């Protein structure tokens with residue numbers, strides 16, 4: 001069989017039956033080599049990611065509080081029951097979902113607009129792109145502090161401008177708005193950059209064809225640009241969602257999670273580092289990990305998200 | 317269906333490049349017109365201006381009598397076929413072809429009918445539910461044509477629609493395009509840099525060079541009556557042979573020998589203020605093996621002996637290549653043509669001449685043969701301006 005398959009020359013693009021063929025001798029050897037070449041990197045990756053994950057899972061199955069080290073013992077899923085039946089956890093979970101959904105939605109719209117502008121501009125292209133990226137280049141904590149100072153009653157310029165007589169960061173909804181603004185300000189450039197890469201994948205001829213076929217700017221955008229760059233859009237949204245779900249720095253600096261503005265990451269921090277409860281803290285980390293994995297799974301399996309360029313239907 | 321008029325249409329790109337200069341073309345209703353010329357001469361630019369994809373810097377474009385300069389492409393009711401086909405990758409063949417109709421808010425039943433009809437004409441019925449990425453080049457090309465014809469637009473614009481196909485398929489598709497256009501009777505502007513397409517497809521051909529229209533006319537007319545050196549060298553394959561020559565006392569002195577001008581040529585030259593030094597052009601088929609000619613024919617031309625470098629027998633006739641010693645004809649037009657043809661070899665001494673002889677010729681490769689050319693068919697050009705001095709159109 002191998003000899004037969006080996007002789008079928010790769011027919012150049014035409015009438016190839018769909019589906020996978022048996023690998024030829026040479027292909028198999030190549031695979032093997034590729035595997036060995038990747039192995040060192042894979043081993044390092046496993047060591048630095050898999051080990052902490054496994055260790056967290058192990059910790060999450062124990063009663064383990066550093067304040068009461070003597071009571072440490074294996075308790076199975078008891079920690080999970082504790083966390084999942086706690087209203088605090090569900091509040092922070094709701095807060096996280098809310099913040100993720102709103103900020104990613106706003107970032108997507110603004111990012112797309114920014115990407116279109118950056119893609120279209122001819123003059124001072126480099127300058128505009130650099131300027132647009134500045135927020136993303138600033139350390140989140142530093143940016144968060146500047147937002148906090150700006151909203152500090154009496155001294156902050158934004159506080160004076162918007163609501164001189166109240167402390168916005170101490171009220172729940174205004175605090176959320178400020179957290180979202182800080183998130184959006186910071187990560188929209190990242191979204192824009194990923195979407196701009198996607199825009200570059202839309203051939204000019206396609207847009208010309210659509211104009212001649214009778215599509216105005218809006219129809220071209222909805223019927224041609226968005227579907228053609230769908231892979232890039234999904235990747236951008238997925239990256240941002242995974243990131244946004246783990247939101248920590250902005251909340252930590254702006255409100256410390258007060259007035260029920262804490263995300264799941266803030267809760268985890270409070271239990272793990274402040275409360276020194278390794279068991280409960282690890283349980284929360286594992287739950288965050290699982291949620292993030294579910295989001296990624298939905299995107300990859302449900303929407304067919306793939307790395308841009310790796311799908312062969314589409315281009316060419 | 318409509319006529320298209322380009323009235324002194326000029327395109328200057330923002331960076332200053334002049335891509336089309338005062339282009340004047342009157343395209344009749346139902347006419348098939350070809351824009352041809354070397355790379356960068358402004359063919360696509362001109363087509364895009366008709367489509368509305370490029371703004372017109374000055375001049376006026378009228379389709380069906382109405383000024384179009386300010387109209388968006390979608391309001392011009394034209395269809396375009398691109399070299400890259402520009403099929404929407406996320407839509408099936410059916411959706412691709414239906415796209416212009418859907419945008420025009422045609423109802424579903426009619427869309428289906430029209431797409432099915434176009435698919436039948438183009439033999440795509442079995443591929444309607446496939447994605448463009450799964451089609452062969454020829455099938456994609458037909459889908460692109462299908463998307464253009466479903467809408468029965470006022471005009472078709474095609475920008476090198478066949479140049480991504482292999483040679484055999486190109487010949488096949490050329491015939492289909494021609495048939496389709498005749499059948500539909502839709503005004504068509506077709507851009508190509510392919511000689512054969514230009515000669516066989518169009519009712520008329522527009523030759524462009526550096527943004528300027530060189531000549532407009534039927535393929536046969538351009539072939540027989542090129543207005544200048546550029547058109548003479550561009551139209552025809554293999555192309556016309558050029559030699560430096562001098563005129564004196566109604567005699568023409570060429571590297572192939574001295575000949576007396578015929579009455580026809582002499583009359584054409586009258587009043588043209590021809591310079592002494594000219595460039596003479598002779599097409600390959602106006603040469604013949606002198607041994608095959610009877611005396612009266614022979615005296616209508618000049619004979620000379622040449623050593624044949626290469627002989628290609630095509631069955632129906634033979635192509636004999638030889639080199640003429642001496643200087644080459646020089647002019648900016650000829651240089652541009654050579655550059656476009658990719659002839660970048662180091663300038664040899666003498667010029668290569670291509671002749672087409674009857675199959676009965678006894679010429680042999682490496683042997684010396686007596687050849688003849690028809691002196692009545694010699695065309696003379698002014699080397700400085702490139703103007704055809706023997707032009708009678």
Ligand SMILES: Nc1ncnc2c1ncn2[C@@H]1O[C@H](COP(=O)(O)OP(=O)(O)OP(=O)(O)O)[C@@H](O)[C@H]1O
Nearest residue numbers: 329331333335354355356357358359360361362509
């Ligand atoms: N967007 C642009 N900006 C500036 N100059 C341009 C632009 N597009 C084309 N040009 C210039 O205009 C001239 C004509 O270009 P055009 O694309 O019309 O050539 P063409 O005849 O279609 O050539 P080809 O056969 O290679 O397609 C060229 O010199 C080109 O460099």
Ligand SMILES: [Mg+2]
Nearest residue numbers: 359360361475
């Ligand atoms: Mg072109």
